[in-house]
Amino acid sequence: MKAVRYHKHGGPEVLQLEEIPRPAPSEMEVLVRVHAAGLNPGDWQIRSGYAGDRFPLPYIPGWDVSGVVEAIGPGVSAFRVGDEVYGMTANSGACAEYVAVPVTQLARKPAVLSHIQAAAVPMSCFTAWHALTKQGRLQAGETVIVNGASGGVGHFAVQLAKQAGARVIGIASGRNAPFVRELGADQVIDYTAAPREQPLWPADLALDTVGGTSGDLLLNLLRPGGRLVPVAFGQYDLEKAAARNVTVTAVQLLQIGSAALEDIARWFDRGDLQVALDMTVPLAATRQAHERSESRRARGKIVIVVKPDSV
Template identity: 35%
Template sequence: MKALTFKRYGKSPGIGLAQVPRPVLKPNEILVEVHAAAINPVDNMITAGVFKPVLKFQLPAVMGSDLAGVVAEVGSNVTRFKVGDAVFANVFDLGTGSIAEYVAVPEAVAAPKPANLDFVQAASIPMVGLTSWQALKERADLQPGQKVFIPAGSGGIGTFAIQLAKYLGAKVATNTSTANVPLVRSLGADEVIDYKQQAFEKVLHGYDLVLGTIRGDAIEKAVEILKPGGTIISLVGPLDKAFARARRLNVFLEFVFGLMSRKIVRLARKNGVEYSFLFARPEGAQLTEIGKLLESGRIQPVIDRVFAFEQAKEALDYLAQGRAKGKVVIKIR
């Protein structure tokens, strides 16, 4: 079968379509005939080697983690799905990829595709949906009336997280470029900062939560807008000791991640706030709940561009430019 693979880490990862063996199912897996697969910024970070000590791949490796498609085969222990079911799933951190004609997906991480979404729309959801759910609802326990700052509101994470935060009853602030102000307002953002005109740290005050979505010094600046007891949950790093411990990494990596996050952790403590790093995990039960919100229309998928399977490499290059409004999806079938 055909899949998008990378051969090595670094500046020349050798990304391209290749023939790879069709997956052989384990008893607890379903074989999904993939109709669409979405890409995320983490895909380019993986090939660059950013997460090489953490994520284990056997090279060459299939890329991607989001998919939507139809069940083509079921393992002997599968009970929730049957051949012909339309599903969507995230396979991030499971040692496999989604940008392929067929993907073996553990039953526990798959969910029924929302009936009102096509495969392209459904494929755009799993990573951003699960990341937002696990950050805002699970870890932060965001409550009605609380204030959350979601930077880069027009991006893949931002467009979903704004909608979820509003569903949870929070007041949402975001920043974006002038051209994207109408988009983020339409998603429910209460306060929108044009980053070309104003610095968010000069405008926002007394916030309960910041969702870290931008690399660089934005995380450190975000400390200034939080009230005492507030929280920063970063999706882009730096990785911290707690993350290393949760993944049972060795003492050396725990030390390294501690050094990487030392500056932001100290700054957070000085200001009476908490910092943590989040790696989203595949979770079928949560994805099912997210699917219900999509079916009810409470949350809408936001898609920037759809690329053909043969243009998968171009899709990654486009995403790397950082200008996508919503998600970038690859149509497999």
């Protein structure tokens, strides 16, 4: 089969399209004929070497996947050959024509989404939902700030927070303000403007998808007793947070399970959620997709189309 992989960590140029043996599904796995693979910043972070030797080389990137069950491994009864599925691999490998995936991390693809759209969903949407509801304990009527509201995680977070009955303030560049408003944000603060607009309401919860040094800004926008949930690694003044009685949760690395994928599929099928695609590229152009993601300018999601006639 064709797969994109790399033999050493480095820039996008280390990605190579190669011919390698097709994997076989182990116990409680299915072999998925990959139609599309979603790209997450973790893909290029691992490729760059941020995770050190945790993932052995040569390495096939891609965690988010949508495709069709080609074969089933021993013990599998939940899926049959021909089922259209989406989910998250256990150890990447989705940038290939076939990947073996544990059945516990797969569900039936949302019927209203194409494989290309479905591949964009699992990690970002689950991360946004988990950060808002599990880590952030979001309640209806609260005000949420989403930092990075136009990105892969952020654009789902804005929609999910609105669905939960919250008031949403998105932080995005002016270029992306109309997009974030269309997603449902009540106010968009342009982080590139000087002076910066003030929030119309004190926030109960802030979701930080940007990280770096933008955390202090969020601490200033939260009400005393508020909650800050980072999903990216950032620098936060913990003394200042303590003085304002703001709790800052730790970043969690998440694996999505079938039950959450089924819930998320239902939300799409009901029309409660939309996915925005920034860019799609064929498998052979995975390098361009990594370059785009690494630019940190993606509006919505980037997807690698593995089966060229896929819709």
